[in-house]
Amino acid sequence: MLPLLFVVIPLGAALVIFLLSRVWERAGDLFANLATLSLFVISLTLVGPILRGDTFAYNLGATSPLGIHFTIDGLSLLMLITINLLCFMSSLYSVNYMERYTAKPRYYILLMLMIMGMNVVVLGADLVNLYIGVEIAAIACYALIAFGVEHEYLEASFKYQIMGTVATLCILLGIALIYRTAGTLNIVELYDAVAAAGGMGNPILVFSSVLFLGGFGLKAAYIPFHAWLPDAHSTAPTPVSAILSGVFIKVVGLYCMIKVFFSIIGLTPAFSMVLMVLGAISIIVAVLLALAQWDSKRLLAYSSIEQMGFILLGIGIGTPLGILGALFHLINHATFKSLLFLDAGSVETATGTRDLKELGGLNQRMPVTGVTTAIASFSISGFPPFNGFWSKLIIIIALVQAIGIGYPGFAPAYITFAVIALVGSILTMAVFLKLERHIFFGSLPEKLAKVREVPWLMCAPMIILAAVCIGVGIAFPWVIGNLLDPAVGVLSVFGLGG
Amino acid sequence: MVAVNVLLGLMILAGLVALEMRNLRVAIYSLGAGGVLFIVISFLMGALEVGIGGVILVAILIPLLIWAVGRTTGEDTTARMRLEVNEIFVLISIVAFIVVLLVVIIPLFPELPSVPEAVEGPMGLSILREVLVLLAALAGVWAVLRLVGRRGDK
Amino acid sequence: MIATYTLCAILFLVGLYGVVRRKNLIKVIIGIAIMVQSVGLVFVVLGYSEGGVGGISQTMGLVALIGGLAVMTLMIATSIRLHQKYGTSDISEIRRLKG
Numbered sequence: 001m002l003p004l005l006f007v008v009i010p011l012g013a014a015l016v017i018f019l020l021s022r023v024w025e026r027a028g029d030l031f032a033n034l035a036t037l038s039l040f041v042i043s044l045t046l047v048g049p050i051l052r053g054d055t056f057a058y059n060l061g062a063t064s065p066l067g068i069h070f071t072i073d074g075l076s077l078l079m080l081i082t083i084n085l086l087c088f089m090s091s092l093y094s095v096n097y098m099e100r101y102t103a104k105p106r107y108y109i110l111l112m113l114m115i116m117g118m119n120v121v122v123l124g125a126d127l128v129n130l131y132i133g134v135e136i137a138a139i140a141c142y143a144l145i146a147f148g149v150e151h152e153y154l155e156a157s158f159k160y161q162i163m164g165t166v167a168t169l170c171i172l173l174g175i176a177l178i179y180r181t182a183g184t185l186n187i188v189e190l191y192d193a194v195a196a197a198g199g200m201g202n203p204i205l206v207f208s209s210v211l212f213l214g215g216f217g218l219k220a221a222y223i224p225f226h227a228w229l230p231d232a233h234s235t236a237p238t239p240v241s242a243i244l245s246g247v248f249i250k251v252v253g254l255y256c257m258i259k260v261f262f263s264i265i266g267l268t269p270a271f272s273m274v275l276m277v278l279g280a281i282s283i284i285v286a287v288l289l290a291l292a293q294w295d296s297k298r299l300l301a302y303s304s305i306e307q308m309g310f311i312l313l314g315i316g317i318g319t320p321l322g323i324l325g326a327l328f329h330l331i332n333h334a335t336f337k338s339l340l341f342l343d344a345g346s347v348e349t350a351t352g353t354r355d356l357k358e359l360g361g362l363n364q365r366m367p368v369t370g371v372t373t374a375i376a377s378f379s380i381s382g383f384p385p386f387n388g389f390w391s392k393l394i395i396i397i398a399l400v401q402a403i404g405i406g407y408p409g410f411a412p413a414y415i416t417f418a419v420i421a422l423v424g425s426i427l428t429m430a431v432f433l434k435l436e437r438h439i440f441f442g443s444l445p446e447k448l449a450k451v452r453e454v455p456w457l458m459c460a461p462m463i464i465l466a467a468v469c470i471g472v473g474i475a476f477p478w479v480i481g482n483l484l485d486p487a488v489g490v491l492s493v494f495g496l497g498g
Numbered sequence: 499m500v501a502v503n504v505l506l507g508l509m510i511l512a513g514l515v516a517l518e519m520r521n522l523r524v525a526i527y528s529l530g531a532g533g534v535l536f537i538v539i540s541f542l543m544g545a546l547e548v549g550i551g552g553v554i555l556v557a558i559l560i561p562l563l564i565w566a567v568g569r570t571t572g573e574d575t576t577a578r579m580r581l582e583v584n585e586i587f588v589l590i591s592i593v594a595f596i597v598v599l600l601v602v603i604i605p606l607f608p609e610l611p612s613v614p615e616a617v618e619g620p621m622g623l624s625i626l627r628e629v630l631v632l633l634a635a636l637a638g639v640w641a642v643l644r645l646v647g648r649r650g651d652k
Numbered sequence: 653m654i655a656t657y658t659l660c661a662i663l664f665l666v667g668l669y670g671v672v673r674r675k676n677l678i679k680v681i682i683g684i685a686i687m688v689q690s691v692g693l694v695f696v697v698l699g700y701s702e703g704g705v706g707g708i709s710q711t712m713g714l715v716a717l718i719g720g721l722a723v724m725t726l727m728i729a730t731s732i733r734l735h736q737k738y739g740t741s742d743i744s745e746i747r748r749l750k751g
Contacts, residue, residue, distance in 0.1 A: 631722045635722035642733060
């Protein structure tokens with residue numbers, strides 16, 4: 001029954017908010033936060049059992065995929081904890097932030113549906129349930145991006161709706177082809193069935209994996225498919241941007257990609273190379289684009305594409321160390337990028353602008369925002385001992401290690417990618433120096449002299465996330481041992497040397 | 499299968515007409531004709547569930563699109579084609595050519611391996627999932643159709 | 653069978669052509685609708701055997717149709733609001749966001 005809670009709680013909360021908000025305006029604030037908090041606590045209580053080697057399964061109804069089938073293993077637990085922590089922080093931040101928009105209960109209902117969709121994606125034990133999760137999360141996400149119903153919101157949302165729908169249709173075609181060839185949709189059974197059908201020697205499977213790469217790549221916004229992301233992530237309401245950049249693209253894009261290319265098809269040298277090249281291109285191109293931005297949220301959106309490149313690079317190596325680095329960077333990026341979005345939202349709330357050229361010297365006026373942004377910037381730029389340092393270090397070490405134990409003949413590529421990762425890290429530092437210098441240092445413009453710090457309910461999630469950044473950075477052996485190792489164990493059997 | 503292939507060819511034709519037509523109402527009727535062909539194909543092949551899904555799709559989508567055209571603009575100023583007989587004639591001949599070509603090509607390809615699959619009836623649970631997806635869309639529409647998004651605007 | 657698959661693929665590409673090339677909001681939605689129908693047909697065709705169409709294929713065909721219907725409903729609502737805001741249905745004139 002336990003996995004079902006991750007679906008029932010947000011759905012129930014949405015229903016309660018829908019019913020109660022007519023008589024009590026604050027119902028949304030209370031129940032959305034209660035739901036996200038309880039989801040986060042439930043996911044934390046699962047750490048112990050998963051570490052002992054238990055898995056949770058829930059089956060309702062007929063044989064796959066006509067019924068509903070959920071499983072929780074190390075990897076899905078890691079994703080569940082990340083999703084529900086960030087959604088709790090975002091809903092806490094929404095209490096004050098969303099006051100500027102009308103119809104707050106409708107916002108909370110959509111938020112709950114989006115959380116439910118993301119939970120279904122990571123819980124789904126077969127491709128149909130996974131697809132349904134992607135669909136629900138995407139639809140709620142389109143509406144949340146358009147929530148301001150002004151020119152920019154609608155434009156960004158419509159662009160994303162078109163691209164996202166083409167992507168989901170490609171994914172569905174890929175599922176159709178893989179089902180036609182392998183005869184099953186259960187993710188565990190698919191690995192053997194795909195191998196029996198000839199694996200990558202079968203042209204139909206090659207075609208379906210290309211469809212998956214395109215579809216999930218578009219959802220995860222890797223560089224040739226990234227056009228929608230900067231618009232969507234910069235125009236959405238800030239708590240939504242934090243969820244979108246923090247977990248949404250990772251869950252509906254990257255997690256599904258990992259599922260397909262590791263747990264279903266199994267990593268081959270060709271896919272390893274494709275994933276690493278996509279990652280490396282995303283790192284370099286996106287960081288240069290980020291450097292050129294003057295809108296704070298747009299800059300952060302481009303930087304998200306870059307950091308997703310690091311994760312894909314690590315996953316593409318396929319060694320246990322590479323997967324560890326990638327998953328570690330995934331949770332780290334989730335924490336510091338959503339923190340940065342919340343900070344940008346606070347600056348916008350206080351000053352009314354996101355234009356870096358109009359800001360400056362806010363450190364004295366907004367101490368909490370200033371300090372938490374500094375912590376997040378240190379983390380994302382990879383300063384020790386913040387969390388981003390360790391994950392980037394592990395990815396680069398994994399690349400160097402792969403020269404010896406990786407696919408034969410890939411050594412020059414590994415060296416090139418390690419150099420690209422290093423250069424990317426240095427350029428990231430430049431991006432965030434720019435952000436810091438133009439918002440928090442320099443002289444305070446006269447019209448910002450009366451700026452005040454945002455309310456405490458907006459500060460609280462920022463402080464918590466900053467504490468997570470530092471805490472994970474200092475206690476990283478504990479995090480690796482308790483959260484990441486079970487997740488890496490799920491994947492590394494399908495990876496290189498598994 | 500030949501009947502299905504011919505109907506599919508007609509669907510492609512209806513789709514092209516729907517995309518190229520300058521008058522949006524005619525385009526939507528053409529899409530509706532394509533939807534009816536979809537339903538006919540589904541029932542012809544024995545896919546009752548999908549056929550009913552097709553009926554739902556056409557019955558909801560076409561009135562919605564007509565309503566949307568009423569609220570926006572009736573003419574696609576960027577499309578080339580007006581309702582001219584010879585252009586439709588050209589389209590018909592293109593599609594007929596493709597269909598004939600494919601009918602000739604069929605024997606040249608090997609058959610795909612067939613996956614034996616139990617023919618089961620519709621399941622309540624799968625309907626439940628569809629309801630959740632539709633629920634998300636309805637909540638989205640409910641949010642997007644607000645007239646004022648931010649406090650203080652207008 | 654292969655001819656039927658090819659025709660479904662052509663139908664999918666016709667829809668994609670509409671989504672990519674047409675500039676009118678409603679036309680883009682029509683293109684999406686054509687793609688959704690073609691994916692639904694792919695499931696019908698691949699589940700087809702002498703006795704009818706398999707239950708799993710049918711369920712997935714239904715997933716394609718209803719999911720598509722849900723997205724298109726939202727798209728129609730968004731396009732109406734876009735038309736109200738921008739005063740045009742021409743996508744090439746709806747670009748206030750840079751890059």
